[in-house]
Amino acid sequence: MFRSLVAASLLVAASPLVSQVHHSPLVDPKVAALRDAALEGDHYAWDITEGLTTEIGPRLAGTDDEARAREWAVKKLTAMGFSNVRVETFEMPTWVRGRESARIIAPFPQPMAVAALGNSGSTGPEGVSGEIVAFDSVDALRVAPDEIVRGKIVFVDHAMPANQDGSGYGQFGSPRRQGPTLASKKGALGIVVRSIGTDHHRTPHTGSMSFTEGATPIPAGALSNPDADQLLRILKRGLPVKMHLVLESQNLGKRQSGNVIAEVPGRDPTLPPILVSGHLDSWDQGTGAIDDATGVAIAAAAAKRIMDAGRPLRTIRIVWFGAEEVGLLGGQDYRTKHGKEPHYALIESDFGADKIWKVDSKLGEARKSEAEAIGKALAPLGIVTGSFNEAEGSDIGPMLGDGHPGVTLNQDGTRYFDIHHTADDTLDKVDPAQLRQNVAAWTTVVAILSGGIEEPKRGKRR
C-alpha cells in the first residue's frame, strides 16, 4: 500500500492524473515529505550497518573488539556531522568464550553443535563427561529430586514458537535464564539447553545468564535445535546417554565498556532531549548485524535526516549503548548518570530491521494528541497504532519504568529468533528495503517529537 502512495507522490510532477491522490490533512506535509524521502532513499542506516559489521565485526562487551567499536562509532558520528560526540565509560565484569564442543559418547557416539552461554563456568581443557538427565521444562527441573540430577549433565527442552511480536522469547527463554542456577543448586555437573531460537539450523544460540542465589557456576551451553531433536530421539531409545562437554570459558575480571553519545542540538537547549538509541555491543559469534548494528544505524539515520532538514526545536540525543547483551549495563550506567534529568521521549531499536508493524507509546494523557499524530503519520507505512499507555526497550526499559515517556516502534519478529545470538547474525540477513521502512518510521516519529524543524537560512549552512 505505502509503495503505491510513494510512487504516486513521485509521479506528481510527471503526470497531472495522480495528483488526484490527496493526502491526509491530519499529517503535517513536512513530516510526510521526510517520511517518504527516507522510505525511498535512505542510505545512512545501511552505511552504518555495513560499516560496523565489516570494519569491526563481533564486539563482545568489555573486550578490545567493543573498544574498537566505540572508536569507530566516535569517528562515524563525528563524520556525519553530529555535535557533542563523546563516550561515557564504565567498568564491567568481562566473560569470554573459549574452545567448545559436545559429543555423545554412548550409546551412539557422535558430535553435537554447542555454544557456551554467557557467564558459563569452564569445564577446563579436558572437559567433563556425564550421563544426561532430561527435562521438558524448567518447571520439571525445579521439582526434580536432587538425587536424579547430582553429578549429571542436565538437558532442558522447550517449544518456543516464532511469532510476530517475539512474545515467545520471554516465556520460553527460561531454560537459559533459570536452568543453570537450578541445575547448579541440585549438584549437576553441567547443563545444556535447547537453543532459545526458532530455526532449524545447526547454529546454537548463545545469550546471557547468571548464577543467582549463590549458585556455583557450572558449565552451561546451548545445543542447536536439530541437535536437541537428535538428543531427544537418542533418549527415547531408553538407554543411558552420556555426553562429553568442553566449554573453556574465562572471566577476565573488570574491563571497560561505554556508551557512545552524540547530539543534534535543539534550538532551545533548555528543553528535555529526545533520546534515540540502540546497542553497540554484540555477541561474539556473528557480526551483530540484526542485533544490533541495524538498531544503532536506524536511530542515527533518523537523527541525521532531521539534521539535514534543519534545526529541531528539541535536542535529539543519540545513545549507542555498550554492554547490553551481558546484562543491560549501558542502560544502567546512563540511568545512573542521567536518569534524574527530564527526557521528552525515549526510543530504542533492538529487534532487527524487519518491517515495523505497530507503534505503541506512553507519552501521558496530556500528550495524547501528539501520540495520535504519530499514529496518523505512520499509517501510510503500514503501521497500526497500538497502545497509548505502553512503551518498552531493553536498555531504556528501567528508565521507562521510572516514568520517562517513550515510543516503541515494533518490528516484525517472525524470523528474528531464527538468527538472534547465533553465528548467522550477519549482514546478508538485513533487507535494505525493510531497513528503509524502519528509518522512515523513526524519522517520522522524531520529526513529530522534535517540536518543529527550522530550515537553514538560505545561503548559509549550519
Ligand SMILES: [Zn+2]
Ligand atoms: Zn540486542
